[in-house]
Amino acid sequence: MNHSIDTTLSTQLSVLAQKIQSANQEADTDGLMARFFLERHASHVVWQVSCANWNWVTQNGHELKQGNFGKLAALGYSIWFSSATDRDLYASMFVEGEKRLKQRELFPADQVSFPNIPSAFLGIVLGTLALCDSKDKTELMSWLKQVLNEALRRNNPAGFTKLVYDYIGTRLDKRTLSIPLPDVRCTLVELALFDWGSRSGVFQVAAPYQNPQNLHERILTLACSVDVSELSAGESAVVWESVTSCLSSSIHDRVLSPSHVMQLLSRFESAMRRWRWDIDGKAKIVRWNIGEEREVQDIVWLILRSVFDDVVDEDSLPKLGHSSYKTDFGIPSIGTLIEVKFSRKREDFKRIEKEVMEDAIAYLQADRLYQRLIVFIYDDSASVQEHALTQSALEKLPNVEGVVIVSRPSHLPEATKQ
Known part of the structure; x- marks a missing residue:
């Protein structure tokens, strides 16, 4: 990798880091999604996005109980990041709000609802997954599967959104998903999320002879040319994580031969x-x-x-x-x-x-x-x-x-x- 490419990637990674940091605020669902994608990396980041504290929960208690999907998604992510003890403290509030959310119209005309917003959908799913095994958890998991299937049927999502929903499906069904490597029309964000999912063990390359090195080369090539300043914090996080992993793999490949x-x-x-x-x-x-x-x-x-x-x-x-x-x-x-x-x-x-x-x-x-x-x-x-x-x-x-x-x-x- 020559000096000009190194400089370009360094600049792009800096822009991505700034986008992530801009959403590093309490209860910001985009920032929470960014933290989720960076869970195994970016240990140097001092995260301020979690809202698993009594001050926030008390201030937003009414909206949580009424099933406000944005507040529930933020709490869901925060429960996911919390210790087992802290999870128990906020689980009942989360379950009560999610049950109320079940009674709402999930596909309104204005489309402002969690099934249409990947960051919110993922937060609610993660919060549910973090609950202790119970009848409530089983019922909510079953309901979320139905919501996911309906969202896929109605919206026919593509690109990054489709891959987020694919990931949600693997977590709800406790399975891996066999899919082919993204084709040449895929965006940087799609390639990065596919790479993240495959390394996380939830996406499995359908054809085992498709070389992962080709995917890494495409990610690094696009990372040098795409305007990453237009990405959301969640998208920036998955791209940052994938690019840094690809660079590590590149060094690994130079050493191992x-x-x-x-x-x-x-x-x-x-x-x-x-x-x-x-x-x-x-x-x-x-x-x-x-x-x-x-x-x-x-x-x-x-x-x-x-x-x-x-x-x-x-x-x-x-x-x-x-x-x-x-x-x-x-x-x-x-x-x-x-x-x-x-x-x-x-x-x-x-x-x-x-x-x-x-x-x-x-x-x-x-x-x-x-x-x-x-x-x-x-x-x-x-x-x-x-x-x-x-x-x-x-x-x-x-x-x-x-x-x-x-x-x-x-x-x-x-x-x-x-």
Whole structure:
């Protein structure tokens, strides 16, 4: 990322921060929505938006009891942010007001009602979710689901509003939502909210081979060109959170690379010094078998998953012609596949070379998400004289990043004797 882009993003983030701060006032629903999106970030912000205090509740008690949706949304957010003890203090007031709200006309002609205002709708839902389990909570949750369905039917929302409602739906139904990556027509705010939702675990990318890096690139590109001063505080918050996360991911991707995978796997042999295979005579004998390829895959998974968050297990690649292919692990963030092989005897190296030579092209042509292949071979026979020849042959293949061959540690018996 060059200096001019860094400067532009820094300026844009400053503008977004100012928009967020402008709504950082007690009971401001837009400011409360901003705090919600930044719940895991922006720890440096001194939030002043919560209204979970007796002074505010007393002053606004009449409107709360009458079901004023703006006041209830503000209290709902504030209950969500509060400790369990403080939640109990204001829960009865919130429930009483929400029950009164149920009796109101929710879709008036002027459209001034919480189902039509994403920040208000989210606040009321969060407040309800924060309640202790009870008959009231169950009834209110059921009612909110009906309201959401009716709002979707009447308004046919799109863009940011639709994604907020999608998020509300996942929280009410306690489920994840599988949706495709936003297309090229999506705005910065939509992309940012999708990114936030996917990292929060509520939005799941429908096609697992759509590269999240492409989404991050689009967010950063738009963040450099869009006039963010026109965004609301809630929209500014989700964009600020997404851009900063994308920048962190960009730094992460520069540090972690296929060569990093090679370094991790090359330490396999020395790490096996602590692999348990107790000798006879101990009171409690522990022996961790490594007799099949799947057991080696389990170890490799532990190694990779401890560093890479996006490791995909047994990644089924799209079909190429009439055939489909399955490799052991994929790491989409660095475009790398890892294939694990198990050699029982010296003669197996020839078979492994042939399998990799046949499959490598198919692996990498089947989908553009992956550009490199790393081969990991566990040699149970400890035929070290074959290692250099096999490594040299496979590393000559196009797009093979590297080959790691390790031998069975001496304190483990051969697989056939375990």
